[in-house]
Amino acid sequence: MARISAGPADALAPGERTFVKHRNFEIGVFNVNGNFRAYRNRCPHQLGPACEGAISGTLMGSADTDWQLEWVLDGRVLLCPWHQVEFDLDTGERIRGLGERLRSYTVEVDDGELYVVV
Amino acid sequence: MTVTAPRPTTRDDLVIVDVDVHVNDTPEALAPYVDAPYRRVLDHISTLPRRYLDIPGYALRLAIDLPLPDRGAGARSVHTAQQMREDLDALAVDVGILFPDHLLTMAALPDDVYAAALGRAYNAWLAEEWVSRADGLYGAVVAVPQDPEDAAREIRRYGALDEFVGVYLPTAGVNPLWGNSRYTPIFEAAAEMGLPVMLHSVGLIHAAFPFNVEQFRTILFRHPIQHEFALMANMFSMLESAIPARFPDLRIVFTEGGISWVPFTMWRLDKEYHEYRSMAPLLEHPPSHYIRKFYFSTQPIEEPERPQDLVTMLDMFDGADQVLFASDWPHHDFDHPRQVLNMPFPADVKRKIMGENALALFGIDAPVRAG
Numbered sequence: 001m002a003r004i005s006a007g008p009a010d011a012l013a014p015g016e017r018t019f020v021k022h023r024n025f026e027i028g029v030f031n032v033n034g035n036f037r038a039y040r041n042r043c044p045h046q047l048g049p050a051c052e053g054a055i056s057g058t059l060m061g062s063a064d065t066d067w068q069l070e071w072v073l074d075g076r077v078l079l080c081p082w083h084q085v086e087f088d089l090d091t092g093e094r095i096r097g098l099g100e101r102l103r104s105y106t107v108e109v110d111d112g113e114l115y116v117v118v
Numbered sequence: 119m120t121v122t123a124p125r126p127t128t129r130d131d132l133v134i135v136d137v138d139v140h141v142n143d144t145p146e147a148l149a150p151y152v153d154a155p156y157r158r159v160l161d162h163i164s165t166l167p168r169r170y171l172d173i174p175g176y177a178l179r180l181a182i183d184l185p186l187p188d189r190g191a192g193a194r195s196v197h198t199a200q201q202m203r204e205d206l207d208a209l210a211v212d213v214g215i216l217f218p219d220h221l222l223t224m225a226a227l228p229d230d231v232y233a234a235a236l237g238r239a240y241n242a243w244l245a246e247e248w249v250s251r252a253d254g255l256y257g258a259v260v261a262v263p264q265d266p267e268d269a270a271r272e273i274r275r276y277g278a279l280d281e282f283v284g285v286y287l288p289t290a291g292v293n294p295l296w297g298n299s300r301y302t303p304i305f306e307a308a309a310e311m312g313l314p315v316m317l318h319s320v321g322l323i324h325a326a327f328p329f330n331v332e333q334f335r336t337i338l339f340r341h342p343i344q345h346e347f348a349l350m351a352n353m354f355s356m357l358e359s360a361i362p363a364r365f366p367d368l369r370i371v372f373t374e375g376g377i378s379w380v381p382f383t384m385w386r387l388d389k390e391y392h393e394y395r396s397m398a399p400l401l402e403h404p405p406s407h408y409i410r411k412f413y414f415s416t417q418p419i420e421e422p423e424r425p426q427d428l429v430t431m432l433d434m435f436d437g438a439d440q441v442l443f444a445s446d447w448p449h450h451d452f453d454h455p456r457q458v459l460n461m462p463f464p465a466d467v468k469r470k471i472m473g474e475n476a477l478a479l480f481g482i483d484a485p486v487r488a489g
Binding site: 048055058098 | 188450
């Protein structure tokens with residue numbers, strides 16, 4: 001286990017992200033509505049730089065919504081810039097996929113500093 | 119947007135030829151090369167709003183999907199030969215075969231004189247500003263279906279240059295289909311020059327294949343049909359008129375349809391051929407005999423949950439010598455070469471698909487990679 005500094009926590013506002021290097025790859029660190037999340041910058045689809053994509057919401061519906069569409073997860077949907085694959089930034093899971101997910105890392109806040117545990 | 123972070127690819131022992139990459143053929147780029155009467159037209163069209171892959175000034179493609187925010191990757195385009203070389207380097211691609219962006223829908227232009235002028239301007243622009251053996255960028259002469267005689271002249275003119283290695287047959291909206299006898303001059307010229315013909319479709323709303331796609335509200339369900347249906351319709355049309363029997367040395371390439379539709383065409387047509395052989399009197403063999411000699415590019419490569427299924431699929435049509443890697447860079451649905459490299463094909467099949475088949479097909483010498 002090692003910890004990589006990702007800078008002061010208060011420098012990363014909700015909706016913002018930063019990147020840290022680990023070995024030969026990058027990890028994206030996100031403030032998702034006040035919670036810090038970290039994911040490897042590699043899409044499980046074709047290995048594109050997923051963490052560099054737009055943060056958005058998405059359209060969904062189900063029996064629970066009586067099959068009406070809703071714009072949901074606003075600020076929580078990460079779109080891989082290569083093929084627009086959608087991930088839930090809160091969990092790293094591909095939205096309604098086959099169980100694919102971004103490799104996730106624990107983020108610790110220690111004395112106001114962010115650390116990614118690798 | 120470009121591929122900002124190239125990732126390692128196991129490629130040291132193979133050459134990668136990408137048979138489908140796209141140049142951004144804007145009206146302002148083509149204007150200096152077009153016949154005088156149309157120069158002012160292209161200057162004017164340059165000022166008009168344009169959408170992704172639309173022919174500027176024309177509504178051959180319609181934006182009918184619900185626009186969602188932040189989904190903008192479709193805007194990627196390549197504007198110069200230098201940018202293409204850099205992008206292909208980032209993808210670890212050694213050689214690229216160039217196709218247009220906007221002229222993908224040119225077969226549906228109703229003005230045949232204008233269409234032919236655009237085709238000549240595109241070929242001249244490619245020759246002057248894009249193709250280069252040193253950069254591994256090769257052109258496909260566009261054969262404007264609205265004017266087959268002019269297309270044949272263009273094929274003979276540019277096909278004489280080493281940097282032009284194929285003939286692009288616009289397939290979206292072509293009417294009549296490519297098997298029609300009016301196109302015979304194009305196939306004669308391609309066969310004479312030894313150039314493969316390459317069919318490439320795209321989505322559009324038009325009364326020709328791929329037609330009726332406006333009935334789908336979303337690209338999700340429209341997109342898998344628009345390429346494959348157009349390719350299939352034109353393949354059947356060309357078989358119906360016995361193009362591969364009449365031009366036995368003509369190589370025929372089907373691009374941007376993936377490979378999983380190919381076994382269907384062989385098995386279904388052979389089944390029909392049992393009953394209806396007399397309706398294809400010029401074919402000397404069952405349809406599958408010819409289909410096994412066609413070429414198919416990989417993109418959009420299928421991504422089955424069991425990758426071995428794709429290997430089985432290739433074996434179904436003896437595709438090891440007939441399949442050509444393509445990325446479709448820079449389009450929204452491009453495949454990274456690694457996606458095909460990582461499929462569990464045997465090593466010799468990977469070398470063929472990723473480059474050797476294309477080098478042989480197009481008569482390109484294997485490039486020596488610097489460094």
